[in-house]
Amino acid sequence: MTAAVAERQRGIGSAISDVFFVRPQLLTFLLLTPPLLWIGVVYIGSLFALLLQSFYSLDDFSGLVVHEFTLSTYKQLFEASNAQIILRTVTMAALVTVTSAIIAFPIAYYAARYARGWSKALFYLAVMMPLWSSYLVKVYAWKLILAKEGIITWFANVLHLRWLLDGILALPVVGGPSLSFSYLGTFLVFVYIWLPYMILPTQAALERVPVNFIEASSDLGADPRQTFRTVIFPLALPGIVAGSIFTFSLTLGDYIIPQIVGNSRLMIGQAVYTLQGTAGNIPLAAAFTVVPMLIMAVYLWMAKRMGAFDVL
Amino acid sequence: MSFMSPAVRFQNVSRRFGSVRAVDGVSLDIEPGEFFALLGPSGSGKTTCLRLIAGFEQPDEGHIEIFGERADGVPPYRRNVNTVFQDYALFPHMTVGENVAYGLMIKGVGRAEREAKAKDALAMVKLAGYEVRRTAQLSGGQRQRVALARALVNGPKVLLLDEPLGALDLKLREQMQEELKTLQTSLGITFVFVTHDQGEALSMANRVAIFNEGKIVQVGTPSSVYERPASRFVADFVGSSNVLPPEFAAAHGGHAMWTSLRPEKIQISSKSNLVPAACAHATGTVTAISYQGAVTRITVATGKQALIAATPAGTDVRKGDSVTLIWPKSAMVAMGEDA
Incomplete structure (x- = not known):
């Protein structure tokens, strides 16, 4: 029975297709990983960096960013x-x-x-x-x-x-x-x-x-x-x-x-x-x-x- | 009855879509309190007729009256009829209770009263306690009941049902057929329903109008349209029938007209010498046997004419057997000339 089903000659491409067909979640995982990494690192990451920046302040005299947590910048708003x-x-x-x-x-x-x-x-x-x-x-x-x-x-x-x-x-x-x-x-x-x-x-x-x-x-x-x-x-x-x-x-x-x-x-x-x-x-x-x-x-x-x- | 105006009256009504005459010169009276079926194949105009009663369509020619009042030109929201849609058309942004109370809310009925009425209507369709559910949570059969409650809560003079049981599975359909009949009897409202299922029409309706190509080809009680089909189309469409050509009918004791002979009227015998005087017979060879549970349909080739006999299950015949078919001459119903 098994032999009859698998009888047809298969290339590597159709073998991969078969694997994905049987385990669709594997395909989903492979398809989603790159965009999720992109969103996670580039997008959410930069958003987080932005948020972090907003809690710093600018030294009025030197014109340099003071890397210390403060709400004074928000107060300026x-x-x-x-x-x-x-x-x-x-x-x-x-x-x-x-x-x-x-x-x-x-x-x-x-x-x-x-x-x-x-x-x-x-x-x-x-x-x-x-x-x-x-x-x-x-x-x-x-x-x-x-x-x-x-x-x-x-x-x-x-x-x-x-x-x-x-x-x-x-x-x-x-x-x-x-x-x-x-x-x-x-x-x-x-x-x-x-x-x-x-x-x-x-x-x-x-x-x-x-x-x-x-x-x-x-x-x-x-x-x-x-x-x-x-x-x-x-x-x-x-x-x-x-x-x-x-x-x-x-x-x-x-x-x-x-x-x-x-x-x-x-x-x-x-x-x-x-x-x-x-x-x-x-x-x-x-x-x-x-x-x-x-x-x-x-x-x-x-x-x-x-x-x-x-x-x- | 004669002094009362009919629930629905069609006077020579036509409705065209482009060059297609969807409804073509239909005249029809539906009496108050009837359970009336519009039966026909798809595209025969039955649904358009229902939509004409509801007011979603307006006639191009002719007049429609609902309880004696002229209905053509009147929009759906000014007609005292309600519709149960084929796919129910329940509003997804409202709960079951809000759906049922919708018509009352539109009429300006106060919240307490409409909630009480919606509750009663839901109880009537055996969905008590479903008020707060979302329509998406319901099964097909439950949606159907909500649609029914939503229509009936408005106290319509005529209830229209578009293929009401089409989307339900067999068991549920049979159950709903019973319930609809009981409901119609107890409420006494005129029900008009559209179906392409002849079995449904015959089992539920008091009267049936059979549509073909935009015209009504026969109106009558289920038994009269089944027993005495007026045309070959009706004989074929309502149940299944052996349609006999005039020569064959005449040669077997009928009239020289197109004739309908129901398969279940034909008996199968292996002997040809025992035919009662009131019966006709034909001999032939069994060419096909189709087992269908309660009955077995046996196709017999008799000369030029093939006949189908429906026999109780367990009839002992085999393909290729030589058999005699016997049927009462009275079972042959002569029909009109038309298709």
Whole structure:
């Protein structure tokens, strides 16, 4: 019997295949070891080094890092100028996330529910294509669009809406000399750049809501608004939360967009960039980096508490 | 009965999908309190009919009435009918209790009342105490019961069931058939269910409508459609049947029409000289024997016509045996010309 089964001539390759087939956990182990080592050493390791740095401090006189445990660096975060950077960045990230979610949902809903064939292909193309071109090119393009001599100003003039644009720019805080030198401009570019990261997970979540559920809900007496509130939205929520993790954390950490489009007030990313570079204050840079991580941890914990991942 | 409006009335209803006429000029009355089966092969239009009653589809032509009220143009959420979906469509983000209470919550029934009603509904389907479970923790049969409770708790005038037992294994299916019948009798609600399983339709329904290619080919009680199939399609689809060509039927004491002869009406005998006057007979050679537990199906070639006889298990025949088939002439049912 055994002889009959093993009769066929086998090479070394198929012998290895046989071993893996019989012991799949061996294959899993071999496949996972390199990436786990990479994540463990390079990723977690550097994260740990970062955390360690944030508990050191900078000697003000010598400009050297003092390798002694202290919480004084973290205390510096609460100084008015630093706290303002954090507050500014978190507010911006929150607004960008909420706006992205509001814009993304109808697009994702259309794509998941109605787009078929070519219109679905067009959707993916339209959402993904901005990701194919360089981030820097897009941001600089936006700078030109938003500039005082840019197309938006031009359009405002053509449509005799210059008063509206000037009115918006005259608003306190969000306004500025031109859109490209205002919080509003930074905000618009952030929303544009991160929108695909909100659309795609939302669409994936909506895609997994069977038509059956919507029919069952209407069968049980729910009008479309009630169905949306009680069935579609709760089931799409994990996708929206996943998308918001992207938009929120990407905005929290970005230092290029506010550098190119916006007023000269710093965001967390820019602060880190400046502190680790010219200022050489690695400990404070590290402490600043811990802030987004903490915020994200709290955010995820709250999302979990609210049941956003219950259907996953 | 005549002064009461039917539970569901189809008047010349058609529904097209592109160039396909999924439902093609269907007229049908389902009486209040009936357990009604829509039976047919897949793609015959039976599910579309159910969806037309539920309101998920709207007719392209014709009218639908539910208890005398015009239903075409009315969305599902304004109809007093509820559906048990084929794959149950239980909401994964709600507990069993929340699922069952969903319809009541939508109607604005207070928490205490809807929880009490959901509890009763779950008890009715023998799932008392399952309120706090997640739907993912349930077996197929339990999901089915939750879906049933979720529909019935709203007190529908008509309950629609789409292949309600399709996903269950045999034992559970037989048990649920019984339970559904008992439930329907005790509640007195009109049940309309879709099935492609003729055995299920015959055993559960008071009346059956048989669908083929978007049309109803016969409506009647299970025994009438089984005993007197109106067409070759029905004879073939409901149970299995020997469909005899007109010449053969005429030569054996029937009418010169396409004729249905049920296999279980045919007896097998080794002698050809003992045929009663009221019976017809044919002699031939056994070509195939198929053992099926309670019965054995024996295929006999008699000249040009092969006949299948269903005999009780243990009949002693072998392949190649020469046998005589005997059946009452009254068992031959002449059918209409159509397919």
